[in-house]
Amino acid sequence: MPPPGERSNFLPTSGTKNQHQPSALDASILGSESDMPSQFIWPHHERPCLEAPQLACKKHGVFMVVNHGVDPGLVDRAHRCMDFFSMQLCEKQKAQRKIGENSGYSSGFVGSPNIVEQYFVSVMGQDFRHFGKVYQEYCEAMNKLSMEVMELLGLSLVLGRAYLRDFFQGNDSILRLNHYPPCPKPDLALGTGPHADPTALTILDQDQVGGLQVFADHQWHSLTPIPGAFVALCYKSCLHRPVVNNERARRSIAFFVCTKMNKTVTPATALVNVENPRIYPDFKWATFLEFTQKHYKVNMKTLEAFSNWLQK
Template sequence: MNKVSQEIMGLLGISLGLDQAYFKDFFEQNDSILRLNHYPPCQKPELTLGTGPHTDPTSLTILHQDQVGGLQVFADEKWHSVAPIPGAFVVNVGDTFMALTNGFYKSCLHRAVVNTETVRKSLAFFLCPKLERPVTPAAGLVNAENPRKYPDFTWAALLKFTQNHYRADMKTLVAFSKWVQEQESNNKLIP
């Protein structure tokens, strides 16, 4: 999955007018995560979510769904089901990559819903930078028309924030940016 994510990063760099190697080099050394998700059947699926609405704090998510389905993305002011396609992956941009591109790419708001009959399983690979690598946008992505949107941070700081201070949701990066600025104004070191 790391190799696939590196190829995607090269293409995303090209799409922004950067050298193909820019993001590939940034993520060559990484502290990525692989997770197996298990959602049991629920007798009242309308009353619960497998995972509530959120954006991933990571950089890129590559998801392999089983054939049950349950992933939904929010677009055009409504939820859309993402039908599983055999042999295909779902790729989502996360908050760290949104900051790395200065907002040119947006985090994908999504959720997982459950059903009454069938267990749902998925395998998710989350591409993350090295824990202590500074996350800062490329110089070419910040200009007078598109000023800097997020402070510099490390993946370690964002990970700590989402695990100790704030559950990931659709406003994680905004809340984190505010927290970073508060920490800096109080002269507290951010890991």
């Protein structure tokens, strides 16, 4: 780019001779140009491949998210705050999950993005406000990232950038902190077992211990942690499981992307036709969440079981 004082003097045109000259784009000029100046054309080999996320979702149900712009310092603070799991059991049980609720300690969720800080203070006391602030900020960063992912998925489905982003705007997403103590015989540990998350998308940050496996091509594959990358898991097409380590504790932070609780989930009309008829009835996310928490373990057939349950 030329110095600020010189930018107004340079107006690129299709007749520009020196292709190496630094140039500034005056958008008003483009309307009168018959050809886009070559220096402002996005090289084909650098353009994002919109078929890639669609193929990843269909074939594997999982993909890595890199170059996302999330502050690595924030992610580091979020992992440090997971020292919560090293506290005395009597302290941790202050946040114990109550029957009928989704928030809480012991195989439960920490809370939704809008109430994380208040949640920590209300169940653990003022000394834990810092924890709440860190995870509040983390949730906000994940929510922003999830909207960007939704834009990309919307484009790959030829729905446009805004469709899925708007559908999930103002969501009631959920944060979950996972801690897996070391186990001397990992192969014998029951754990959570193979499952699919009931939410639309899971953005997972796993530490460098690793342990996440996905089922593809009739076998389990371990996903090697990539520093700074998040794992995106799509519901319905990604069966996965965590595997414990025999020497080190494993920790991960999962952000489950959900719609608003009272949002009606319905297929995009642009994707429904004679060749691709709709499969499931409309439903509220709150109803589906209740079904997965009280009536049916989440797996690859949950939506079918839920549809049958709704229509009884």
